[in-house]
Amino acid sequence: MSHYRDVYCGSPRAQDVGKRLQLAGWAAKRRDHGGLIFIDLRDHTGIVQLVVNPENAADAARVAHEVRSEFVLHAEGEIVPRAPENVNPGLPTGKVELRVERLSILSRSEPLPFQLDDEGVDEPLRLRYRWLDLRRERMQRNLRLSATVVSAIRRRMEELGFVDLWTPGLIRTSPEGARDFVVPVRLQPGRFFALAQSPQLFKQLFMIGGFDRYYQIATCWRDEDLRADRQFEFRQLDIELAFPERDDVLEVLEEAVTASFEALGREPPSRPFPRRSWHDVMARYGSDKPDLRFDMEIQDATEATRDSQFGVFASAPAVRFVTVPQAFSRGELDRLERDARQLGAKGLAYLVYDEEGEVRSPIVKFLSETELEQFRADPGSTVLFAADEPALVGRVLGGLRSQLGRELGLVDESRDEFLWVLDFPLFEWNEDERRWTFSHHPFTGVKPGDEDKIESDPGSALSLAYDLVWNGWELGSGSIRIHDQELQARIFRALGMSEDEARAKFGFLLEALRMGAPPHGGFALGLERFIALLAGEQNIREVVAFPKTASGSEPLSGAPTPIAPEILRELGIQVLPDER
Numbered sequence: 004m005s006h007y008r009d010v011y012c013g014s015p016r017a018q019d020v021g022k023r024l025q026l027a028g029w030a031a032k033r034r035d036h037g038g039l040i041f042i043d044l045r046d047h048t049g050i051v052q053l054v055v056n057p058e059n060a061a062d063a064a065r066v067a068h069e070v071r072s073e074f075v076l077h078a079e080g081e082i083v084p085r086a087p088e089n090v091n092p093g094l095p096t097g098k099v100e101l102r103v104e105r106l107s108i109l110s111r112s113e114p115l116p117f118q119l120d121d122e123g124v125d126e127p128l129r130l131r132y133r134w135l136d137l138r139r140e141r142m143q144r145n146l147r148l149s150a151t152v153v154s155a156i157r158r159r160m161e162e163l164g165f166v167d168l169w170t171p172g173l174i175r176t177s178p179e180g181a182r183d184f185v186v187p188v189r190l191q192p193g194r195f196f197a198l199a200q201s202p203q204l205f206k207q208l209f210m211i212g213g214f215d216r217y218y219q220i221a222t223c224w225r226d227e228d229l230r231a232d233r234q235f236e237f238r239q240l241d242i243e244l245a246f247p248e249r250d251d252v253l254e255v256l257e258e259a260v261t262a263s264f265e266a267l268g269r270e271p272p273s274r275p276f277p278r279r280s281w282h283d284v285m286a287r288y289g290s291d292k293p294d295l296r297f298d299m300e301i302q303d304a305t306e307a308t309r310d311s312q313f314g315v316f317a318s319a320p321a322v323r324f325v326t327v328p329q330a331f332s333r334g335e336l337d338r339l340e341r342d343a344r345q346l347g348a349k350g351l352a353y354l355v356y357d358e359e360g361e362v363r364s365p366i367v368k369f370l371s372e373t374e375l376e377q378f379r380a381d382p383g384s385t386v387l388f389a390a391d392e393p394a395l396v397g398r399v400l401g402g403l404r405s406q407l408g409r410e411l412g413l414v415d416e417s418r419d420e421f422l423w424v425l426d427f428p429l430f431e432w433n434e435d436e437r438r439w440t441f442s443h444h445p446f447t448g449v450k451p452g453d454e455d456k457i458e459s460d461p462g463s464a465l466s467l468a469y470d471l472v473w474n475g476w477e478l479g480s481g482s483i484r485i486h487d488q489e490l491q492a493r494i495f496r497a498l499g500m501s502e503d504e505a506r507a508k509f510g511f512l513l514e515a516l517r518m519g520a521p522p523h524g525g526f527a528l529g530l531e532r533f534i535a536l537l538a539g540e541q542n543i544r545e546v547v548a549f550p551k552t553a554s555g556s557e558p559l560s561g562a563p564t565p566i567a568p569e570i571l572r573e574l575g576i577q578v579l580p581d582e583r
């Protein structure tokens with residue numbers, strides 16, 4: 004296997020008894036027992052016991068006495084059966100041990116900042132000493148799983164005729180709705196590249212350039228706040244197809260997901276994945292990435308409350324509710340009201356049905372029999388209402404729904420729920436800037452028939468964008484693109500871009516669209532999110548070898564750092580004092 008070892012530590016079994024083997028790995032533990040020295044030797048495949056007997060291997064015993072945790076060792080000897088009382092049924096190698104004849108220390112270790120088998124180590128310490136953390140089972144499992152998934156995806160993409168093409172990291176800018184990381188360039192002081200937020204425009208140019216099936220495991224950079232599902236840099240399975248129907252793109256993604264499940268020996272989700280419109284999903288779940296592993300759908304009561312004696316209901320543009328399978332106490336309702344206010348609600352109306360089915364609520368006296376009939380719920384449940392603008396009502400009830408789904412253990416963890424969300428709105432209203440902005444990116448196709456709304460009613464125009472959601476996480480998005488330069492120019496105008504600005508920023512795209520652009524569309528799947536979910540992790544940092552912390556730094560090397568004045572001078576950059 005190598006100069007140092009014949010097999011991995013995790014492999015010796017009873018049938019190897021009698022074999023002479025060399026092993027190499029890390030000392031996980033050392034125990035001295037009445038003259039005999041036992042060492043647990045570990046690598047990523049497992050642990051094997053070394054036994055050193057000073058009576059027949061005096062040199063090895065001298066070396067063994069020096070061994071401490073995480074020393075790197077090389078051992079040579081014979082695989083022998085363990086004495087019956089020493090058999091360890093919990094260990095795959097537990098029936099045998101290596102009777103050491105020669106032992107050498109290949110590398111020593113200082114006392115460690117944490118023990119490798121300690122589960123409770125703080126994340127900052129784990130990240131600061133990531134090389135130790137990587138040695139542990141969790142990171143070994145996650146990163147190897149990640150590699151398995153990436154290689155299965157590559158294989159499947161290539162079977163499907165996709166060509167792996169590289170696109171630049173240093174680009175003009177790719178508007179994906181985040182801030183760019185900017186990169187100064189010595190040869191052109193005062194000018195900056197952006198690090199690609201995605202390969203979006205380049206993959207479109209591949210389609211125009213006649214590569215009809217492109218894919219790439221692409222690194223993307225986005226300067227946005229870091230969260231459990233976000234890092235500054237991440238990888239996407241980025242794809243683009245020429246001449247596709249929307250469903251062709253969705254099927255390719257389903258293939259990639261299926262291949263990943265299969266590579267991990269797991270039952271893939273059944274196909275086709277459910278498909279629902281954005282409007283439908285927002286109305287039922289108040290979120291465009293709903294977790295479908297539990298029900299608790301939002302119900303509408305706007306019509307039913309038009310003549311309500313409860314003024315808040317009667318006058319609200321939308322009244323909706325969710326029924327929660329728990330009769331909440333006063334204190335719990337206070338807390339939920341605080342949560343609702345945080346989500347933007349002015350208050351939280353409720354009806355509590357106790358175990359006897361009796362209703363308890365300050366608003367019950369205002370509600371008619373017909374209204375109460377409409378809201379009736381099982382004993383031991385609570386109906387929570389939101390009454391306001393529809394978007395706000397959705398946000399509040401959607402937020403409470405997912406919070407309570409988690410808190411009350413309603414999520415059925417044994418289920419995997421994939422969902423395609425289709426027909427997103429083309430634009431979103433940006434209240435701060437008082438203008439329309441794109442909801443996916445500005446190259447997203449318009450739903451046929453909605454073209455006129457671009458100017459006349461931007462808020463109701465639908466797009467050809469779609470998202471893939473898994474268990475409440477957005478895995479990625481894509482769209483059928485605009486391949487007509489006239490339409491593209493209209494979108495830029497609707498986004499408030501002057502003709503000059505559009506030409507300056509995206510002239511090359513408009514030009515390319517005028518020179519034989521086929522219909523095209525694609526998708527990007529956030530790989531770290533997907534892999535985190537496959538690994539059963541809640542945070543993508545657990546599947547990234549060297550992640551940034553929530554504050555945006557890299558604890559291992561201490562990046563980012565200031566740079567030397569002469570480098571700044573060469574780049575023509577002056578750094579202003581930090582005034583935040």
Ligand code: ASP
Nearest residue numbers: 201203480481525526527
């Ligand atoms: N470029 C898009 C993104 O990164 C994906 C796509 O539209 O293909 O989200």
